[in-house]
Amino acid sequence: MDKDFLYNKIANGIAGQIRSGVLKPGDRLPSVRMLCREHSIGMNTAKRVFMELEAQSLIDSKPQSGYFVRSRFYGKLPLPEVSRPVAAVKENEPSELLSKVYANMGRKDLILLSIAAPDGALLPLAKLKKEIARANTLLTGGGTPYESVQGNLNLRRMVAVRSLSWGGNLRENEIITTAGGMQAISFCLMALSKPGDTIAIESPCYPGILQLVVSLGLKVLELPTHPVSGIEIEDLKKAIPMIDLCLLIPNFNTPLGSCMPDENKKEVVALLANHKIPLIEDDVYGDIYFGTQRPKCCKSFDLDGNVIWCSSVSKTLSPGYRVGWIAPGKYKDQIMKMKLVHAISSTTIVQEAVANFVKTGKYESHLRQFRRRLENNCQQYMLAITEYFPKGTKTTRPQGGLSIWIEFNKDIDTVKLYDLAIKHGISIAPGRMFTLQEQFNNCLRLCIGLPWSDELSGKLKQIGKLAGTNYVKITA
Numbered sequence: 256m257d258k259d260f261l262y263n264k265i266a267n268g269i270a271g272q273i274r275s276g277v278l279k280p281g282d283r284l285p286s287v288r289m290l291c292r293e294h295s296i297g298m299n300t301a302k303r304v305f306m307e308l309e310a311q312s313l314i315d316s317k318p319q320s321g322y323f324v325r326s327r328f329y330g331k332l333p334l335p336e337v338s339r340p341v342a343a344v345k346e347n348e349p350s351e352l353l354s355k356v357y358a359n360m361g362r363k364d365l366i367l368l369s370i371a372a373p374d375g376a377l378l379p380l381a382k383l384k385k386e387i388a389r390a391n392t393l394l395t396g397g398g399t400p401y402e403s404v405q406g407n408l409n410l411r412r413m414v415a416v417r418s419l420s421w422g423g424n425l426r427e428n429e430i431i432t433t434a435g436g437m438q439a440i441s442f443c444l445m446a447l448s449k450p451g452d453t454i455a456i457e458s459p460c461y462p463g464i465l466q467l468v469v470s471l472g473l474k475v476l477e478l479p480t481h482p483v484s485g486i487e488i489e490d491l492k493k494a495i496p497m498i499d500l501c502l503l504i505p506n507f508n509t510p511l512g513s514c515m516p517d518e519n520k521k522e523v524v525a526l527l528a529n530h531k532i533p534l535i536e537d538d539v540y541g542d543i544y545f546g547t548q549r550p551k552c553c554k555s556f557d558l559d560g561n562v563i564w565c566s567s568v569s570k571t572l573s574p575g576y577r578v579g580w581i582a583p584g585k586y587k588d589q590i591m592k593m594k595l596v597h598a599i600s601s602t603t604i605v606q607e608a609v610a611n612f613v614k615t616g617k618y619e620s621h622l623r624q625f626r627r628r629l630e631n632n633c634q635q636y637m638l639a640i641t642e643y644f645p646k647g648t649k650t651t652r653p654q655g656g657l658s659i660w661i662e663f664n665k666d667i668d669t670v671k672l673y674d675l676a677i678k679h680g681i682s683i684a685p686g687r688m689f690t691l692q693e694q695f696n697n698c699l700r701l702c703i704g705l706p707w708s709d710e711l712s713g714k715l716k717q718i719g720k721l722a723g724t725n726y727v728k729i730t731a
Contacts, residue, residue, distance in 0.1 A: 262300045265290070266307040273313050273324055284314060284322040299518070306516060309546070310483040310652050317547060332641055335511075335649045335662035335698070337487065340458040340477035342494075346691040348469050352670060353462055359682045366705070366714045369684040371461075371509050371657045372574045373704040377628055379621050383573060386608040386617075398604030404594055406432025406580070406601045409610035414566075414580050417613065421541065422555035423564070425582050431590060432601045435577035436539045436567035437463055440502070442597070443535045443563050443581065444471055446589035452499035457486055459660070459689030459698070461509050464502065464537075475691055482651045482660065485515035488522055495526070500533045506550045507540040510660045510689055510700035512653025514550055521556040528561040533586065538566045539579075542622055544655040545630040560584030568609055570657060571622060576605045626655075632703040633659065639712055643719030657704045660686075662697060663722060669699040671727040672718070679721070681714050696729070 272278045285293060290301040305322055308314045314322050356369050391397045405411070411427040418425040433439040448454065450472030456464065458477030468475055476494055479487045485505055503523070505515040515523070527534045536553045544550060554564035563586055567579030583590040612618050636659055640650055649662040663669070669685040676683050686698025705711055721727065 261294075261296065262303040262307065265294055265296070266304045269304070269308060270313055278324050280324050282324045283320075284324070286321055302516075307483065310514075310654060315546065332637075332648055332650045335482050335651060335660060337482070338458045338477075338480045338694070340479065340690065340692055340694060342476065342497075346469070346475060347693065348465065348691055349687050352685065353466065353688055356673070356682065356684060356688060362682075365677070365680055365682045366711065367682050368701045368705070368714070368718075369682040371684075371700070371702045371704065372570065373625070373657070374706055376706040377625060377704065378573065379617065382617055382621075383576075383608065383612065386612050387604065389611060390604050390607040394603060394607055398607065400603070401600040402603050404591060404600065406430070407603060407606035407610060409614070410578070410580070410606045413610045413613040414582075418582075420549050421551050423552065423582070429582055429584075429587075431581045431583060431587070431594060432606055433565075433567075433579040433581060433594070434598065434601060435569050435579040436537065436565055437467070437579075438577070438598070439565035439567065439579045439581045440464065440535060440537060441467055442590050442593040443565065443583070443586075444468065444473070444500075444502075445597075446593045447500055447533050447535075447563075447586060448473055453497055455491065455494050455498045455501040457503060457508060457511075457513075458692075459510050459686065459695055461504065461537075462688045465689075465691055468502075469691070477690060477692065480511060480513065482511050482513055484519060485511075485513045486519075486523075488519055488526075491523065492526065495530050495532070498532060500535065501527055502535040502537065503553065504537045504540065505553055506538055507543060507653060507656030507658075508537075509540070509656060509658045510684070510686075512651050512656045512658050512660065514654055515553075517551050517556075520551065520553045524553050524556040524558075524562060528557075528559055531561075534562045536562055536564045538564060539570050540656040541566065542571050543626060543629060543657065545626060545633070546654060550655075554582060554584075557584060560586070563590070571625065572609065572612070572618065576609065577602070578606055578609045628706075629657070629703055632705070632707050635707050635712070636701065636703055636715065639715040640719070643716040645719065645723045648722075653703075657702055659701045659703060661699050661701065662686075663699075665697050666729050667697050667722055667727050668729045669697060669727070672699065672722055675721045675724075675726055676718060679714075679717050681718060683718065 287301045316322050411430040414430050415425045415427045453474040455476045457480045479490045538552050554562045564582040647664040651660040673683055673685050684700040686695030
């Protein structure tokens with residue numbers, strides 16, 4: 256029997272027992288070894304069973320204890336299909352749509368489900384304000400002089416300390432600070448590529464990355480991507496002869512929210528290193544996990560400096576502070592040169608404030624509360640989608656991050672749905688934004704970073720109602 260079919264069959268059987276009430280909240284599941292014996296399967300297949308059940312938010316893993324049925328689980332909607340982008344296709348950036356959706360940023364008259372960023376109500380604004388004032392007092396000249404090109408020393412130390420949680424073991428001199436995550440990725444791309452090079456990315460992919468690579472004259476190869484486990488490894492192997500570099504968001508990427516298993520990360524890192532293809536890893540969502548443990552990064556398995564790890568606090572603490580960083584590996588000199596040419600220095604005062612916020616333990620305390628609220632949001636969204644959205648709707652089961660990906664029936668056009676929703680004070684992100692190909696026209700991304708409320712529930716109900724009308728049907 257095919258291994259993929261077998262692990263799905265076992266996972267579906269356990270999922271059915273949970274949903275039917277045979278297995279109750281809090282019940283302990285068989286161990287990995289017991290599952291192997293009961294079904295005559297290998298360890299890897301058994302682990303994939305539990306990974307699938309976790310991805311469906313049906314179970315939790317507890318270190319040293321095993322797997323348990325969750326006290327609450329999401330609806331019964333099926334997962335979206337694995338994406339199947341075309342390998343060789345003329346690129347078509349949806350520029351007009353992107354401009355229209357991003358023009359909504361900052362608008363107070365809309366419910367912004369289209370922008371993957373945390374709402375201010377979920378952030379420690381008063382504490383951050385105090386840290387800014389403190390940094391202004393402590394820094395020489397109130398933070399007005401230039402710092403070294405490499406960036407704020409305190410921030411680099413704190414990033415290095417926190418890297419221990421995912422096996423990075425970085426040192427402060429291995430980190431370069433930037434003005435946010437997108438600037439980090441921009442420096443990496445400019446340093447490691449030239450116009451005409453081909454870059455492999457996930458599909459669907461964050462629109463900001465797509466816009467950036469197109470602006471730099473790069474060709475894009477979109478990789479088939481699973482809504483739970485990320486890129487399909489076999490497809491990456493086939494793409495190797497065609498690509499010059501690779502950019503991935505392995506942990507809770509947007510828009511799918513998928514998280515690559517550790518064994519996949521390790522395999523991807525080794526594969527690209529063997530072919531001398533740089534891997535840019537965007538880990539901006541890595542700290543927003545709903546389980547008990549932060550996922551490892553591709554950088555965790557980097558043996559020769561071929562992985563360039565990028566992150567920021569834009570999705571966890573303050574989008575507007577624009578504080579990010581890079582662990583450039585063996586490409587440090589090239590990337591430092593890019594920062595010198597394009598930025599000279601970073602914004603000292605906000606980087607010092609963020610560093611102190613981390614150092615005093617306030618960041619970790621904030622993250623614990625932040626993750627709980629986002630997980631609760633995610634559950635509430637799922638229940639609302641299950642109740643209000645049209646028959647045939649499929650949705651991801653994110654285990655972290657800020658996004659839920661919705662796949663409607665093929666006859667629903669989410670660009671038309673966007674136009675209708677705007678008239679009702681709701682901004683959504685149509686799926687066509689997340690690709691350079693003609694695909695995902697029946698999909699959309701919703702941000703879960705807003706505080707849950709009756710109003711928000713009502714807006715989700717409105718989206719579901721609009722999606723069921725003839726006004727959003729795709730016409731021949």
